[in-house]
């Protein structure tokens with residue numbers, strides 16, 4: 223059966239020569255919730271950019287069976303919604319409504335359907351009725367939620383989220399965990415927060431220095447104290463000073 227995401231022997235160096243990913247192999251099944259964990263600079267964000275087709279290197283990447291290349295990019299963007307590391311990169315319209323409507327509008331949906339999708343997405347992320355607000359007037363946590371709404375409104379099969387727990391207070395982090403658990407989509411969530419990852423993921427993929435160094439059952443990987451400490455992480459529930 224077609225996998226949601228298939229990455230084979232993928233390597234990428236940024237234009238300045240920094241090797242961000244080396245020989246990455248990764249398969250994600252439809253419906254899986256994957257935590258992409260690793261310390262700062264490990265390559266998590268780069269790997270999510272690769273999945274969304276923003277970054278192209280050597281090796282093979284397939285999204286829902288479609289090879290990531292220029293010709294397929296439109297179909298891939300409809301299938302995979304990416305929540306970027308910086309939510310402000312996804313909020314550029316005068317109102318929150320316009321930002322959340324942007325994707326559905328490009329999909330050619332009717333105005334009625336667009337309004338419904340925007341209202342639903344804003345309700346889901348905890349910003350109901352805030353469509354008239356200017357995105358740059360939102361708080362950092364609200365911007366994070368708004369960026370997620372811009373992706374939800376397109377109803378993609380796969381959603382990648384880059385540190386979605388950043389800037390969220392504990393209540394909103396818990397709300398986000400509940401929201402993400404409820405979603406039926408395939409999710410790939412990059413995070414350095416092991417408690418957040420443990421609350422959400424079926425499977426964990428540990429990345430360091432551009433390589434996948436371990437993967438498997440999320441609980442098993444994240445409870446491996448030696449592995450986690452070796453790669454600059456912590457075991458859920460235990461905090462190191």
Ligand SMILES: Nc1ncnc2c1ncn2[C@@H]1O[C@H](COP(=O)(O)OP(=O)(O)OP(=O)(O)O)[C@@H](O)[C@H]1O
Nearest residue numbers: 236238240242260261262263264265266267268269
């Ligand atoms: N635009 C860029 N140009 C050059 N090097 C970059 C660029 N973006 C990232 N890098 C480098 O690529 C490597 C991987 O970075 P990446 O942002 O993917 O890590 P990350 O795991 O997301 O880290 P963090 O947890 O800090 O967000 C790092 O060495 C980083 O310095």
Ligand SMILES: [Mg+2]
Nearest residue numbers: 266267307384
């Ligand atoms: Mg990152």
